[in-house]
Amino acid sequence: MKIRPVNVNTFRENVIFLRKDSEFCRAQTFSPQTKVEISFDGRTMVGLLNTIEEPILAKGEVGLCEYAFEKLGLPAGTEVKLRHMDPVKSVDLVRKKIHGEILDEDDYLQITKDIVENRYSKVELTAFVVACAQGPMEREEVVYLAKAMVETGHSIKWDFPMVVDKHCIGGIPGNRTTMVVIPIVAQYGLPIPKTSSRSITSPSGTADTMDVLADVNLSLPKMQEIVAKEGGCLGWGGAFTLAPADDIIISVERPLNIDAPGQLVASILSKKKAAGATHVLIDIPVGKTAKVQSALHGATLKKLFEYVAGHLDMLVDVIITDGAEPIGRGIGPILEARDVMAVLQNDPNAPQDLREKSIDLAGRIIEFDPKVRGGEGYKIAEEILNSGKALDKMNRIMDAQGRRQQKEPGPLVREIPVPKNGRIESYDNHMLAKFAKLAGAPEDTGAGLYILKRVGEKVKKGEPVFRVYAEQEADLGYAMEYWETHKKMIEVV
Amino acid sequence: MKIRPVNVNTFRENVIFLRKDSEFCRAQTFSPQTKVEISFDGRTMVGLLNTIEEPILAKGEVGLCEYAFEKLGLPAGTEVKLRHMDPVKSVDLVRKKIHGEILDEDDYLQITKDIVENRYSKVELTAFVVACAQGPMEREEVVYLAKAMVETGHSIKWDFPMVVDKHCIGGIPGNRTTMVVIPIVAQYGLPIPKTSSRSITSPSGTADTMDVLADVNLSLPKMQEIVAKEGGCLGWGGAFTLAPADDIIISVERPLNIDAPGQLVASILSKKKAAGATHVLIDIPVGKTAKVQSALHGATLKKLFEYVAGHLDMLVDVIITDGAEPIGRGIGPILEARDVMAVLQNDPNAPQDLREKSIDLAGRIIEFDPKVRGGEGYKIAEEILNSGKALDKMNRIMDAQGRRQQKEPGPLVREIPVPKNGRIESYDNHMLAKFAKLAGAPEDTGAGLYILKRVGEKVKKGEPVFRVYAEQEADLGYAMEYWETHKKMIEVV
Numbered sequence: 001m002k003i004r005p006v007n008v009n010t011f012r013e014n015v016i017f018l019r020k021d022s023e024f025c026r027a028q029t030f031s032p033q034t035k036v037e038i039s040f041d042g043r044t045m046v047g048l049l050n051t052i053e054e055p056i057l058a059k060g061e062v063g064l065c066e067y068a069f070e071k072l073g074l075p076a077g078t079e080v081k082l083r084h085m086d087p088v089k090s091v092d093l094v095r096k097k098i099h100g101e102i103l104d105e106d107d108y109l110q111i112t113k114d115i116v117e118n119r120y121s122k123v124e125l126t127a128f129v130v131a132c133a134q135g136p137m138e139r140e141e142v143v144y145l146a147k148a149m150v151e152t153g154h155s156i157k158w159d160f161p162m163v164v165d166k167h168c169i170g171g172i173p174g175n176r177t178t179m180v181v182i183p184i185v186a187q188y189g190l191p192i193p194k195t196s197s198r199s200i201t202s203p204s205g206t207a208d209t210m211d212v213l214a215d216v217n218l219s220l221p222k223m224q225e226i227v228a229k230e231g232g233c234l235g236w237g238g239a240f241t242l243a244p245a246d247d248i249i250i251s252v253e254r255p256l257n258i259d260a261p262g263q264l265v266a267s268i269l270s271k272k273k274a275a276g277a278t279h280v281l282i283d284i285p286v287g288k289t290a291k292v293q294s295a296l297h298g299a300t301l302k303k304l305f306e307y308v309a310g311h312l313d314m315l316v317d318v319i320i321t322d323g324a325e326p327i328g329r330g331i332g333p334i335l336e337a338r339d340v341m342a343v344l345q346n347d348p349n350a351p352q353d354l355r356e357k358s359i360d361l362a363g364r365i366i367e368f369d370p371k372v373r374g375g376e377g378y379k380i381a382e383e384i385l386n387s388g389k390a391l392d393k394m395n396r397i398m399d400a401q402g403r404r405q406q407k408e409p410g411p412l413v414r415e416i417p418v419p420k421n422g423r424i425e426s427y428d429n430h431m432l433a434k435f436a437k438l439a440g441a442p443e444d445t446g447a448g449l450y451i452l453k454r455v456g457e458k459v460k461k462g463e464p465v466f467r468v469y470a471e472q473e474a475d476l477g478y479a480m481e482y483w484e485t486h487k488k489m490i491e492v493v
Numbered sequence: 494m495k496i497r498p499v500n501v502n503t504f505r506e507n508v509i510f511l512r513k514d515s516e517f518c519r520a521q522t523f524s525p526q527t528k529v530e531i532s533f534d535g536r537t538m539v540g541l542l543n544t545i546e547e548p549i550l551a552k553g554e555v556g557l558c559e560y561a562f563e564k565l566g567l568p569a570g571t572e573v574k575l576r577h578m579d580p581v582k583s584v585d586l587v588r589k590k591i592h593g594e595i596l597d598e599d600d601y602l603q604i605t606k607d608i609v610e611n612r613y614s615k616v617e618l619t620a621f622v623v624a625c626a627q628g629p630m631e632r633e634e635v636v637y638l639a640k641a642m643v644e645t646g647h648s649i650k651w652d653f654p655m656v657v658d659k660h661c662i663g664g665i666p667g668n669r670t671t672m673v674v675i676p677i678v679a680q681y682g683l684p685i686p687k688t689s690s691r692s693i694t695s696p697s698g699t700a701d702t703m704d705v706l707a708d709v710n711l712s713l714p715k716m717q718e719i720v721a722k723e724g725g726c727l728g729w730g731g732a733f734t735l736a737p738a739d740d741i742i743i744s745v746e747r748p749l750n751i752d753a754p755g756q757l758v759a760s761i762l763s764k765k766k767a768a769g770a771t772h773v774l775i776d777i778p779v780g781k782t783a784k785v786q787s788a789l790h791g792a793t794l795k796k797l798f799e800y801v802a803g804h805l806d807m808l809v810d811v812i813i814t815d816g817a818e819p820i821g822r823g824i825g826p827i828l829e830a831r832d833v834m835a836v837l838q839n840d841p842n843a844p845q846d847l848r849e850k851s852i853d854l855a856g857r858i859i860e861f862d863p864k865v866r867g868g869e870g871y872k873i874a875e876e877i878l879n880s881g882k883a884l885d886k887m888n889r890i891m892d893a894q895g896r897r898q899q900k901e902p903g904p905l906v907r908e909i910p911v912p913k914n915g916r917i918e919s920y921d922n923h924m925l926a927k928f929a930k931l932a933g934a935p936e937d938t939g940a941g942l943y944i945l946k947r948v949g950e951k952v953k954k955g956e957p958v959f960r961v962y963a964e965q966e967a968d969l970g971y972a973m974e975y976w977e978t979h980k981k982m983i984e985v986v
Contacts, residue, residue, distance in 0.1 A: 007546035008501075009513070020502065023967070053500035056549065091749070098627045098751060123745050126619035134591045134627050252616050256584070258591060474516070 003038070003078050006056060006063035014047035014071065014118050017056070017063030024082050025051060035085040035121065038062070038072065045072050046085055046119045071118070088119045097131040105144045112148035112245045126252045133260035139304060142262040143311040149243040149270035150312070156220065156240070156276040158227070160191045164365050165277035167268050169284050169291055169301075175327040177283075178206050179234060179340040180358035183393035184384045185365050186232030192365070193227040195237035195275060200254070203436035203448055204333045207236040212337040212445050215402035226400040233397060242274035243267075259291060265304050273312045279368040280309065280316045283361060285323025295320065317364055321357065326429055328354040332441035332448015334409045335469065344391040359385060409446045412476050415464040416483060422492040423458050424465075427451075431489035435468070439479040444471040465490060496531070496571050499549060499556035507540035507564065507611050510549070510556030517575050518544065528578040528614065531555070531565065538565050539578055539612045564611070583607045584617055590624040598637045605641035605738045619745045626753035632797060635755040636804040642736040642763035643805070649713065649733070649769040651720070653684045657858050658770035660761050662777050662784055662794075668820040670776075671699050672727060672833040673851035676886035677877045678858050679725025685858070686720045688730035688768060693747070696929035696941055697826045700729040705830040705938050708895035719893040726890060735767035736760075752784060758797050766805045772861040773802065773809045776854060778816025788813065810857055814850065819922055821847040825934035825941015827902045828962065837884040852878060902939045905969050908957040909976060915985040917948050917958075924982035928961070932972040937964040958983060 001024075006017050016036045018025055024036075034049045047068050057063050062082060064072060074080070090110040097103055103111075111128060114120055120128070137145070166181060178196060185192045196206035196216075207216050216236040218226070226233045246267045253263065272280050282305055285291075286298045302318040309316040328339040328351045342350035343358065362384075363377030372380065384390050432449060440447030450467040453459050468483075470476035483489075494517075499510050509529050511518055517529075527542040540561050550556050555575060557565060567573070583603040590596055596604075604621060607613055613621070630638070659674060671689060678685045689699035689709075700709050709729040711719070719726045739760045746756065765773050775798055778784070779791045795811040802809040821832040821844045835843035836851065855877075856870030865873065877883050925942060933940030943960040946952050961976075963969035976982075 007544075007549070008510070009544040017501070051500075051502040056500070087750075095749075095751065098623055100627065121748065122616055123619045123748055126616045127623045127749055127751075130591055130620045130623040131627055134593065134624055255614065255616055256588075256620055257580075258588065258620075 001060055001062045001080060001082060003074060003080055004057065004061045004063050004076050005069040006052065006065055008065045010065045010067055013122055014045065014068040015050050015065040016047035016068060017050050017052040019053060019057050020051045037083045037085045038080045039083065040074060040078060040080045046117065048121050088114050088124070090114045091124055094124065094128045094131060097135065098127065100135070102138055103141060105147070108141070108144040108148040109151065112152045115245045115248050116152045122252060125248065129249060129252055129258065129263065132263060133258045136260065137262035139307050142266050142304065142308050146266040146270045146308055146312060149245045149266060150273045153244045153274055154241050155274045158191065158276045162190060162279060162368065163277050164190045164192050164279045164368055165194065165272050165275065166281040166283065166361060166365060167272065169264065169268070169282065176206060176209055176336045176340050177327065177354065177358040177361055179210060180343050180354065181362045181365065182232045182234055183344065183390040183397060184362040184381050186230055187384050187389050187393040188366050188380060189231060190365065190369060191227055192232040193223060193275065194233060195235045195240065197237055199442045203331050203433050203441040204336055208333045208442040209336040210234045212333045212404060212407065214398040214404055218401060226397065230393065230397050230400055233401065243270040246270055261301055261304055265308050269308055269312055269314065273314060278314060280314055281361060281365050282316055282318045283321055284318060285321045287323030290323030317368070319364055326427065327357060329451045330448060331432060331436040332469065333445040334407055335448045335450050344394050346386060346388065407446060409448065409469040412470045412473065414468045414476060414480065416466040416468060417462045418453070418459040418465045418492065419487055419490065420461045420492050421459070424453050424455050425491040425493045426455060428489045431486050435479055435482055435489065438475065438482050439468050439470045440472060440475040444475065446471050447475065459492065494553055494555040494573060494575060496567060496573055497550065497554045497556050497569050498562040499545065499558055501558045503558045503560055506615055507538065507561040508543050508558040509540035509561060510543050510545040512546060512550050513544045530576040530578045531573045532576065533567060533571060533573045539610065541614050581607050581612045581617070587617065587621045587624060590628065591620065593628070595631055596634060598640070601634070601637040601641040602644065605645045608738045608741050609645045615745060618741065622742060622745055622751065622756065625756060626751045629753065630755035632800050635759050635797065635801050639759040639763045639801055639805060642738045642759060643766045646737045646767055647734050648767045651684065651769045655683060655772060655861065656770050657683045657685050657772045657861055658687065658765050658768065659774040659776065659854060659858060660765065662757065662761070662775065669699060669702055669829045669833050670820065670847065670851045670854055672703060673836050673847065674855045674858065675725045675727055676837065676883040676890060677855040677874050679723055680877050680882050680886040681859050681873060682724060683858065683862060684720055685725040686716060686768065687726060688728045688733065690730055692935045696824050696926050696934040697829055701826045701935040702829040703727045705826045705897060705900065707891040707897055711894060719890065723886065723890050723893055726894065736763040739763055754794055754797055758801050762798070762801055762805055762807065766807060771807060773807055774854060774858050775809055775811045776814055777811060778814045780816030783816030812857055819920065820850060822944045823941060824925060824929040825962065826938040827900055828941045828943050837887050839879060839881065900939060902941065902962040905963045905966065907961045907969060907973065909959040909961060910955045911946070911952040911958045911985065912954065912980055912983065913985050914952070914954050916951050917946050918984040918986045919948060921982045924979050928972055928975055928982065931968065931975050932961050932963045933965060933968040937968065939964050940968065952985060
């Protein structure tokens with residue numbers, strides 16, 4: 001049959017469309033969740049079967065959703081073979097896990113392989129994720145899963161004795177420390193080839209913010225060249241297939257909002273291992289609106305990170321930070337990039353919290369260097385930042401990646417007045433994030449929110465508290481409408 | 494926006510299609526697994542958002558997959574409102590269950606309500622199913638789930654002091670005892686309003702086989718009228734919304750092939766309770782290719798059935814039967830219907846295993862009658878069958894439901910020769926089922942397989958062992974092709 005793209009976006013599920021009256025549908029045992037294997041010249045792909053009628057598909061055509069079409073990577077009209085897929089054997093292992101058994105190293109490898117080859121439907125994937133979350137996983141199992149995730153994807157090799165990296169387990173808006181930390185550490189001389197993700201539900205990911213300043217879509221040779229020359233980079237992680245099983249697992253974990261420690265640790269450490277890191281700083285913000293909400297939970301997680309990293313031949317340093325407040329003033333790609341550059345430029349108006357936290361994290365990474373005594377890292381990092389050398393390094397990294405032309409936020413701007421006299425008690429981070437999204441972030445890079453008043457500041461009714469930026473009138477309208485009905489995002493007492 | 498059906502069959506997942514450039518997609522926090530609520534005049538429906546491009550959707554149109562369109566039940570072009578759905582609160586309870594907590598009666602009610610209202614995506618539904626399977630559920634929890642399933646659907650009320658029913662937990666092909674049992678029991682005088690399911694993956698369900706003889710699509714008043722007059726019926730269960738949560742849960746349980754005892758028992762007993770049964774015979778076939786593979790497992794299941802039924806004010810009798818072999822000779826709607834009628838007609842060539850098992854089960858149901866001593870049921874049932882009164886009752890039920898014109902199997906027939914001399918040692922039931930499906934069953938009611946030689950019979954090479962029936966040449970071709978490559982479906986020693 002001939003393939004044909006169908007413009008349906010299913011979000012990371014391979015869906016294969018056939019006509020109900022096609023020979024294939026008639027001839028096969030055809031049921032809900034039936035999986036079909038497409039093959040062409042030794043290449044195969046598995047997808048979930050949905051039926052669709054003319055006029056979308058002609059006779060003899062097999063439709064592929066956008067995700068599947070892109071994944072298969074063959075031109076429309078290519079003649080392919082279809083096969084009813086046999087049940088996936090490793091799903092028996094998932095059933096074993098559901099029944100409470102401990103799986104071994106080879107079991108995790110088989111499951112992970114099938115996941116990467118897209119043999120699991122969302123239902124099977126969810127069954128695996130939930131079974132591992134509920135079990136819970138023994139810490140050996142976390143090691144097996146992490147190793148399997150590394151083995152089933154590409155790995156990057158570096159010619160350095162030490163490669164450092166950092167990771168924040170997340171949840172804090174505007175938290176762009178990475179873009180300050182990397183130039184400091186690279187300038188110090190520890191290789192730090194950093195890759196970050198783009199936003200999925202937030203108003204900007206580190207890769208979106210960096211994309212405002214320079215090209216983040218680096219090929220592997222290009223990244224290696226930049227790191228060899230500058231000691232660091234700020235690329236987009238999606239360009240490499242590092243631990244691809246993790247991305248697929250996350251696609252069901254995220255909507256379920258399950259944060260099972262085993263999966264979290266396996267996910268983060270497998271990506272770092274595949275990226276070639278030897279020393280990793282893990283930042284665990286603890287706070288009411290953060291992922292980790294108690295110090296005790298943070299401490300347990302820290303031990304698991306240490307155990308698993310040890311078995312992957314990596315050294316981790318886990319730091320518990322204050323996750324009570326957003327970091328920086330800008331929310332949205334251009335606005336965040338300006339915060340970062342202000343810190344690097346030692347601008348006295350730069351957000352001090354972003355500066356402090358970045359120096360702190362950079363200092364801890366610098367202390368991975370055996371020559372540095374514990375406690376000296378902060379001062380070294382601060383000196384590099386104050387001297388302007390971190391800014392120089394950032395400029396060289398931007399040039400190496402491909403500097404973008406500077407863009408201003410907006411052009412549409414609206415000031416939001418403080419609703420009453422008093423003191424800012426708190427902000428609702430989730431509402432701030434949605435406010436910025438409605439204004440157009442991150443697709444419209446100039447859109448977002450700029451926070452003029454920090455928590456604790458005294459304010460007068462009518463003074464501006466935020467600036468909302470948008471590129472399009474309609475978006476500004478949606479954002480303002482949201483503000484009118486969600487003024488409780490600011491608590492003034 | 495205006496609704497428009499999109500001819501995509503997603504198999505029980507509500508999918509709502511929007512164009513990526515629609516205002517709704519632009520304005521909302523839009524991510525994988527985003528759910529959208531459609532509302533019209535107080536009626537609402539929730540679906541998973543997929544994007545789809547022109548020419549399928551025009552501007553201002555919202556597309557609904559077949560399942561969703563049918564469920565919403567509004568004409569194409571109806572103006573509806575769209576709303577981004579807030580996270581479903583009861584998913585927090587699922588997370589609690591994942592973390593090993595015991596849920597209470599109200600928790601199960603909330604979860605079940607949201608499932609019935611289609612607020613759960615397949616991912617969330619799977620999370621619930623797996624969490625309950627792995628836990629495992631305490632037996633009180635099974636009661637709560639069963640009660641919640643009954644409460645969130647319709648229930649049928651009967652004016653009889655006793656209403657009996659039967660259920661086989663399944664897995665045995667050709668097992669059409671129900672169609673023999675019902676006329677015997679109805680003739681005896683115990684009301685037995687039986688509803689059955691259509692095939693999903695098998696070559697025929699009881700409703701498909703009965704559909705050959707009479708209309709099975711009964712309205713509730715019609716069914717009540719028939720039962721009042723004849724004491725029994727053989728309808729299709731899908732026509733009523735009894736315990737609808739169960740159907741939705743099954744849509745993920747089945748592809749995962751998890752048979753958690755708690756869910757199995759809750760599923761069966763909630764349907765029986767909602768159908769108004771007071772006394773239920775549960776048939777648990779135990780055998781290598783059956784659902785339950787050991788007597789011990791069968792015994793545990795029996796206790797759970799008894800406990801839960803007690804809390805639902807029903808009496809169950811659980812019978813463990815031999816599940817080692819298929820029952821009857823025909824596989825496929827018309828062929829099975831002929832087996833059933835041959836037994837009712839006391840035809841000496843009727844399959845004796847079907848006759849024996851049916852009398853046995855009918856006898857056990859008759860013993861629910863307080864007037865009947867334990868052990869007497871079999872004789873009573875046998876007499877009713879031998880006297881021809883069961884046949885008369887079946888004829889009256891068929892007339893009441895709407896008798897169909899008799900149809901012959903085929904018209905295409907092919908005899909399959911025994912591959913070698915010897916004795917039939919066994920059949921592979923799964924392969925026989927697929928063979929019959931390829932020939933066209935159950936869609937082509939005349940298609941299927943007729944087994945000429947039983948397990949244990951001596952055979953000579955070249956003698957016919959099966960007859961394959963098909964309505965269409967192409968299907969006969971697929972079936973024969975399958976036979977050529979799967980001759981091991983017959984083991985001759």
